[in-house]
Amino acid sequence: MAIKILSEHFDTPGIETLEVYRSKGGYRAVEKALKTMSPDEVVEEVKKSGLRGRGGAGFPTGMKWSFIDKKSGNPRYLVCNADESEPGTFKDRHLMAKSPHSLVEGMIVSSYALGANLSYIYIRGELLYVLRILEKAIAEAYAAGLLGKNIMGTGYDLDLFVTPGGGAYICGEETALIESLEGKRGNPRNKPPFPAVKGLWQNPTVVNNVETIAAVPWIVNNTGDEYAKIGIGRSTGTKLISACGHLNKPGVYEIELGLPVEEFLYSDEYCGGIWKGRKLKAVVAGGSSVPILPAELILKTVNGENRLMSYESLSDGGFATGTMLGSGGFIAYDETSCIVRNTWNFSRFYHHESCGQCSPCREGTGWMEKVLHRIENGHGSMHDIDLLVDVAKKIEGNTICPLGDAAAWPVASAIRHFRHEFEWHIQHPAEATKPGAVYKPEFAAVTA
Amino acid sequence: MATITFDGIEVEVPDNSTILQAARKIGGSVVPPAMCYYEPLKGSGGKCRACLVKVTAGSAKDPRPMPKLVASCITPVQDGMIVENTLNEEVLKTRKGIVEFLLINHPLDCPICDQAGECDLQNFAFEHGTVAQRYEEERRTYDMVDIGPYIKLHMNRCILCYRCVYTADQLTNKRVHGVLNRGDHSEIGTYIANSIDNDFSGNVIDVCPVGALTDKTFRFKNRVWFTKPVDAHRDCPTCSGKVVLWYRGADVLRVTARKNAYNEVEEFICNTCRFDKKATSDWVIDGPRKIDQASVISQNQYAQNTVIPAFTKTVTEGYTEVNDTLPEHKQLAAKN
Ligand SMILES: Cc1cc2nc3c(=O)[nH]c(=O)nc-3n(C[C@H](O)[C@H](O)[C@H](O)COP(=O)(O)O)c2cc1C
Numbered sequence: 018m019a020i021k022i023l024s025e026h027f028d029t030p031g032i033e034t035l036e037v038y039r040s041k042g043g044y045r046a047v048e049k050a051l052k053t054m055s056p057d058e059v060v061e062e063v064k065k066s067g068l069r070g071r072g073g074a075g076f077p078t079g080m081k082w083s084f085i086d087k088k089s090g091n092p093r094y095l096v097c098n099a100d101e102s103e104p105g106t107f108k109d110r111h112l113m114a115k116s117p118h119s120l121v122e123g124m125i126v127s128s129y130a131l132g133a134n135l136s137y138i139y140i141r142g143e144l145l146y147v148l149r150i151l152e153k154a155i156a157e158a159y160a161a162g163l164l165g166k167n168i169m170g171t172g173y174d175l176d177l178f179v180t181p182g183g184g185a186y187i188c189g190e191e192t193a194l195i196e197s198l199e200g201k202r203g204n205p206r207n208k209p210p211f212p213a214v215k216g217l218w219q220n221p222t223v224v225n226n227v228e229t230i231a232a233v234p235w236i237v238n239n240t241g242d243e244y245a246k247i248g249i250g251r252s253t254g255t256k257l258i259s260a261c262g263h264l265n266k267p268g269v270y271e272i273e274l275g276l277p278v279e280e281f282l283y284s285d286e287y288c289g290g291i292w293k294g295r296k297l298k299a300v301v302a303g304g305s306s307v308p309i310l311p312a313e314l315i316l317k318t319v320n321g322e323n324r325l326m327s328y329e330s331l332s333d334g335g336f337a338t339g340t341m342l343g344s345g346g347f348i349a350y351d352e353t354s355c356i357v358r359n360t361w362n363f364s365r366f367y368h369h370e371s372c373g374q375c376s377p378c379r380e381g382t383g384w385m386e387k388v389l390h391r392i393e394n395g396h397g398s399m400h401d402i403d404l405l406v407d408v409a410k411k412i413e414g415n416t417i418c419p420l421g422d423a424a425a426w427p428v429a430s431a432i433r434h435f436r437h438e439f440e441w442h443i444q445h446p447a448e449a450t451k452p453g454a455v456y457k458p459e460f461a462a463v464t465a
Numbered sequence: 466m467a468t469i470t471f472d473g474i475e476v477e478v479p480d481n482s483t484i485l486q487a488a489r490k491i492g493g494s495v496v497p498p499a500m501c502y503y504e505p506l507k508g509s510g511g512k513c514r515a516c517l518v519k520v521t522a523g524s525a526k527d528p529r530p531m532p533k534l535v536a537s538c539i540t541p542v543q544d545g546m547i548v549e550n551t552l553n554e555e556v557l558k559t560r561k562g563i564v565e566f567l568l569i570n571h572p573l574d575c576p577i578c579d580q581a582g583e584c585d586l587q588n589f590a591f592e593h594g595t596v597a598q599r600y601e602e603e604r605r606t607y608d609m610v611d612i613g614p615y616i617k618l619h620m621n622r623c624i625l626c627y628r629c630v631y632t633a634d635q636l637t638n639k640r641v642h643g644v645l646n647r648g649d650h651s652e653i654g655t656y657i658a659n660s661i662d663n664d665f666s667g668n669v670i671d672v673c674p675v676g677a678l679t680d681k682t683f684r685f686k687n688r689v690w691f692t693k694p695v696d697a698h699r700d701c702p703t704c705s706g707k708v709v710l711w712y713r714g715a716d717v718l719r720v721t722a723r724k725n726a727y728n729e730v731e732e733f734i735c736n737t738c739r740f741d742k743k744a745t746s747d748w749v750i751d752g753p754r755k756i757d758q759a760s761v762i763s764q765n766q767y768a769q770n771t772v773i774p775a776f777t778k779t780v781t782e783g784y785t786e787v788n789d790t791l792p793e794h795k796q797l798a799a800k801n
Pocket residue numbers: 069070071072073074075076078081098099100101102103186187188189190191192224225226227229230418419420423
């Protein structure tokens with residue numbers, strides 16, 4: 018059996034209640050950290066664990082925590098990013114709905130490490146039912162003296178609030194999230210200053226993903242060194258992967274980092290193979306923002322090594338032949354999927370979600386969507402393909418926040434790996450626009 | 466103080482200055498264009514990306530280059546920093562892209578726009594854009610809105626620089642002017658169609674780089690290049706009273722604030738000065754105003770303000786590249 022850190026009790030009846038959660042060893046980390054460790058010792062353990070941010074960027078959490086400005090003497094905040102809106106990603110929702118106390122416990126321990134006395138969980142507005150689950154868990158924790166003044170008699174105070182967002186993807190970007198939390202329009206801020214120096218209410222702030230925070234109690238209980246033994250290389254620990262698309266068993270799986278992609282896709286313990294006995298065509302491995310890869314490249318790197326579910330292995334080959342682990346939103350496409358339509362669909366999302374502050378993203382996302390829509394509907398011309406590549410290139414890296422990159426990468430990668438499908442769409446509009454039409458490799462001979 | 470090298474020119478500026486401020490200290494053709502940054506407005510900048518430059522060395526202490534282009538209007542200088550603007554091909558290429566992005570949804574109705582001739586977008590496109598047009602899709606459109614008795618909002622022309630939002634926020638006591646919606650369907654709203662009745666609301670017209678916010682008392686009265694700017698002042702109980710009067714013959718057609726070489730207002734003026742004082746007898750005349758910009762107003766024609774670097778050709782080539790890949794072109798190339 019694979020190791021389970023986050024999901025061990027997902028299916029334990031009543032785990033959402035404090036009583037059952039405690040009976041399974043819950044809140045031991047709060048006791049251990051607050052009573053026997055200094056905040057810096059907690060930070061040190063997290064550093065040793067090699068835990069990396071699970072929100073997408075994979076930034077080492079311990080290092081991020083050590084950047085927080087403690088010198089200014091200003092109040093510090095921990096904000097949990099539960100805005101999870103990336104297409105294909107639904108792991109945080111699952112964790113919070115199944116085991117809300119894991120997050121609450123993580124918030125207490127992490128807030129203690131950072132010296133925060135007021136922390137927030139910013140949750141996606143559509144997840145109201147999860148918000149209610151969390152609020153119940155928080156109320157239980159308050160009643161049990163795990164939150165509020167003088168927690169467990171240690172003199173440490175912490176207030177924890179859950180705040181729903183208004184349903185904008187961009188509010189998952191940490192500085193937009195902070196703006197939104199302050200009650201403003203969710204526009205990302207220019208950086209620097211980074212939140213670690215000037216975040217919420219212009220005070221030092223750490224923003225961490227739900228899964229990142231939920232991993233901290235285990236690290237406190239079992240030490241960072243033990244955590245670092247799990248996983249592979251610099252990808253330590255376990256990761257929740259939300260698998261969806263044309264799979265026999267879509268769902269949320271906890272994997273040890275370093276698991277071969279092939280095993281994840283085909284073994285019965287995980288996705289159980291491609292549905293209806295079909296062949297795999299492509300995979301988006303880490304949420305809609307990361308480059309799409311054709312089946313050959315997701316299973317093996319260009320050097321013929323097995324591709325592993327780890328930060329390093331998935332990005333092996335750079336963007337030319339690799340992708341990213343991202344947030345762990347794993348989308349599988351079978352041979353009947355149309356890449357052009359999928360690319361248009363993604364770009365429609367980014368067009369809809371761009372905050373509109375900076376010109377490359379505001380204008381470029383709409384432009385790409387319109388061109389893709391034309392191609393998909395049989396009105397493309399061959400120069401549209403290079404136009405898309407050029408527009409994507411002009412957005413990438415030139416924007417305030419990474420949403421611009423996130424909009425550019427899916428388009429650029431789809432054309433990089435599936436150019437022939439775009440060409441086929443453009444050259445055979447009558448066939449390509451029939452319902453369910455999809456490019457097949459045998460068309461290549463005709464197109465050439 | 467920090468010393469930086471900008472386009473090969475050394476300049477010394479106070480420590481917390483931005484790269485753009487350093488470049489402006491040098492002045493002339495090396496200064497990056499700025500479509501959203503506005504020095505008098507706190508928090509402005511960083512949005513249009515027109516001012517992107519390449520930092521080839523971060524500082525004397527850490528001389529590594531910065532991986533991405535940075536917005537010069539908000540990036541602070543470091544001692545020993547080396548920055549390239551007009552010397553850098555990537556910068557100019559990207560800037561062409563920015564012009565294009567700002568224009569794809571713009572109506573290009575300069576012939577009937579009151580801002581023409583003193584429009585930052587026109588100048589920007591003239592200096593940094595291409596003649597080629599690659600956008601074939603429909604442009605987004607909005608209805609025109611009257612915001613208050615004096616101001617017209619022509620959202621189609623807006624480039625969402627947020628200058629008017631900061632102005633409304635920082636100059637008027639009651640902010641009724643913000644951005645609604647997201648992305649390219651964002652619009653300047655006044656919660657909702659609420660008129661801006663405030664002594665200083667007229668300043669949003671002066672800060673707007675394009676013809677999105679125009680003066681209803683001047684709309685369609687005249688082309689700006691036919692009017693003659695004259696500095697004048699009056700004893701105003703509300704503002705400094707220092708303005709520019711725009712004359713056609715003996716008539717004052719328009720009153721605006723005085724602006725510097727970067728089209729930034731020197732002192733904001735009140736609505737009474739701007740909209741109600743349109744007789745020469747209301748004012749003490751200080752003398753003709755020189756418009757330092759290479760603008761049609763002072764030159765009666767457009768003048769190319771930028772140095773043309775040797776690689777300009779490759780920068781524009783980026784645009785024809787696209788069409789060169791057409792099968793017809795490929796066949797042609799193969800034949801030749
Ligand atoms: C457009 C955009 C959307 C994002 N959405 C989320 C999100 O929903 N959840 C999340 O944890 N991080 C999201 N991020 C990443 C956050 O900005 C931030 O890096 C993350 O919350 C940091 O937490 P971590 O270090 O624990 O990963 C998003 C980033 C961008 C640019």
